[in-house]
Amino acid sequence: MKTPGKLAGFLSRVRWFNLGVLTITPAIGMYGLRTTPLRPQTLLWSILYYVISMLGITAGYHRLWSHRSYNASRPLQYLLALMGASAVQGSVFWWARGHRSHHRYTDTPLDPYNAQRGLLYSHIGWMLIKPTVKPGPADISDLRKNEVVQWQHRWYFAIIPVVGYGLPTVVAGLGWGDWWGGFYYAAMWRITFVHHSTFCINSIAHYFGDSPFDDRKSARDHFFSALLTMGEGYHNFHHQFPMDYRNAVKWYQFDPTKWFIATCGALGLASHLRVFPENEINKGELAMRLKKLKKVQDAIQWPVQVGDLPVVSWDSFQQEAAERPLVIVSGFIHDVGDFADQHPGGRSLVLSRIGKDATAAFCGGVYEHSNAAHNLLSMMRVGVLHGGVEHVRTISPGEKLRIVERMG
Ligand SMILES: [Zn+2]
Ligand SMILES: [Zn+2]
Numbered sequence: 001m002k003t004p005g006k007l008a009g010f011l012s013r014v015r016w017f018n019l020g021v022l023t024i025t026p027a028i029g030m031y032g033l034r035t036t037p038l039r040p041q042t043l044l045w046s047i048l049y050y051v052i053s054m055l056g057i058t059a060g061y062h063r064l065w066s067h068r069s070y071n072a073s074r075p076l077q078y079l080l081a082l083m084g085a086s087a088v089q090g091s092v093f094w095w096a097r098g099h100r101s102h103h104r105y106t107d108t109p110l111d112p113y114n115a116q117r118g119l120l121y122s123h124i125g126w127m128l129i130k131p132t133v134k135p136g137p138a139d140i141s142d143l144r145k146n147e148v149v150q151w152q153h154r155w156y157f158a159i160i161p162v163v164g165y166g167l168p169t170v171v172a173g174l175g176w177g178d179w180w181g182g183f184y185y186a187a188m189w190r191i192t193f194v195h196h197s198t199f200c201i202n203s204i205a206h207y208f209g210d211s212p213f214d215d216r217k218s219a220r221d222h223f224f225s226a227l228l229t230m231g232e233g234y235h236n237f238h239h240q241f242p243m244d245y246r247n248a249v250k251w252y253q254f255d256p257t258k259w260f261i262a263t264c265g266a267l268g269l270a271s272h273l274r275v276f277p278e279n280e281i282n283k284g285e286l287a288m289r290l291k292k293l294k295k296v297q298d299a300i301q302w303p304v305q306v307g308d309l310p311v312v313s314w315d316s317f318q319q320e321a322a323e324r325p326l327v328i329v330s331g332f333i334h335d336v337g338d339f340a341d342q343h344p345g346g347r348s349l350v351l352s353r354i355g356k357d358a359t360a361a362f363c364g365g366v367y368e369h370s371n372a373a374h375n376l377l378s379m380m381r382v383g384v385l386h387g388g389v390e391h392v393r394t395i396s397p398g399e400k401l402r403i404v405e406r407m408g
Contacts, residue, residue, distance in 0.1 A: 013130040021088065022124065026192045032184025042172050042181040046190045049086070049168050051256075053194045054230045056083025057095075058257040059264075062232065065149060066096040066103075068142070069245035069274050070261055076269040077148040085152060086163040087194045093143055093153040100138035102202070103242055106217045110136030115206035115218040123196075123203035164191060200228045205235035213240040213284040215291075223254060231255030240284060241276040249281060294403045303378035303396055312383040321355035328357040331388030334380040357385075371397035 060080030063069045072080065081092060089095060098112045105111040112135040115122045143149045152159065165187045172182025209222030213236050225233030226247070231254055232238070234247040245262075248255035264270035309332075312320070317333055320326055325337045327350070336343075340350040345367060353361065362369055362377070369377075378396035 018127045025188050029188035036180045036184050039178050041176045042178045042185050046186040049186050050190045052083050053087040055260050057087050057198050058230045059260050060084040061092050061095045065092050066099040067242050069243050070270050071272040073269050081148050081152040082163050085159045088164045088191050091153040091156040092149045097140050101135035105136040109133045113202040119203050123199045197228050201232045205233050211236045226254045231257045243274050244276045245273045290403050304381050309384045311386050313386045325354045327353045329359050329362045331385050332381045333383035335382045
């Protein structure tokens with residue numbers, strides 16, 4: 001009798017309303033696909049209305065209300081509240097609260113769309129099944145005080161039939177007589193696409209791509225997810241700098257939501273567009289680049305350092321040089337035995353310096369050696385001449401910009 005109990009428990013956690021919206025909408029769309037041809041005007045209108053709905057979510061629900069990344073005039077707020085409602089994703093108040101928890105508790109059980117639970121869960125699963133752990137608390141006092149947010153929340157279920165289903169149908173119907181096309185394509189299919197485009201921000205934007213600013217969390221930057229999400233796919237940047245009205249900082253990156261907000265700013269509908277100090281953005285980016293370079297550096301062999309080499313007197317050096325080919329350059333004793341035959345200037349030039357200080361000859365007296373030659377020579381170090389290194393350069397050219405990890 002265990003299984004029925006488990007099943008009943010599972011069924012009690014299903015969010016039936018969400019399941020209904022997310023399955024019936026595309027099912028009706030599929031029926032329309034078989035019964036109603038897609039007319040070019042309706043296709044264009046569906047795409048346009050898709051962009052309108054997406055901007056309602058990205059510029060409104062997300063960047064304005066979840067993150068306060070700019071100030072919007074009241075007319076723009078009402079417009080964004082209606083545009084966002086047409087995406088049929090719940091009210092701003094509900095959406096922004098969950099999103100703030102997502103940022104505060106990213107990748108933990110308190111994150112409502114925790115990417116650590118897999119791609120399917122973060123994409124859609126979290127909306128279909130009630131979580132066993134409630135999303136972590138987030139401060140929403142500003143949203144409680146926001147008149148437009150409260151208005152939209154109060155009237156949400158009256159607004160969505162109008163802007164989600166009615167308006168796209170009526171425009172196609174009155175505009176070019178395609179009532180059913182408007183309903184199936186501009187309403188049902190457009191909503192389905194808007195749903196999954198937005199869900200991609202929680203799923204693939206936490207899965208595919210690079211971490212140019214910080215790699216401790218799952219958020220990633222990827223052009224493809226930006227393409228699907230009106231620019232929200234530069235998600236690694238966004239999680240680092242959530243109050244920045246931009247998700248893409250480079251001019252060539254695809255962020256139409258940023259362009260929309262900037263246009264609203266230019267038209268006087270938006271103000272106080274927030275940007276994080278460029279210096280700090282560059283700092284984060286450099287740290288990640290150095291981290292990658294450090295991996296390359298760690299795979300390279302480096303010369304033995306001064307402190308790890310034996311200190312040898314001039315007399316001992318002379319004695320040892322009688323038995324093996326040792327040459328001094330810049331205070332270091334080098335064993336050139338394996339190298340003499342490969343010396344581009346010839347074997348005899350090297351052997352003529354055995355037991356001698358060849359610094360002057362090596363550093364320009366005979367030939368001004370390249371950085372590569374200095375680097376290679378440093379790999380032949382076997383000792384330090386007593387009283388020698390203090391006066392000379394101890395860092396080979398290749399080590400000058402070495403990355404050192406410091407523990408904080
Ligand atoms: Zn995220
Ligand atoms: Zn966000």
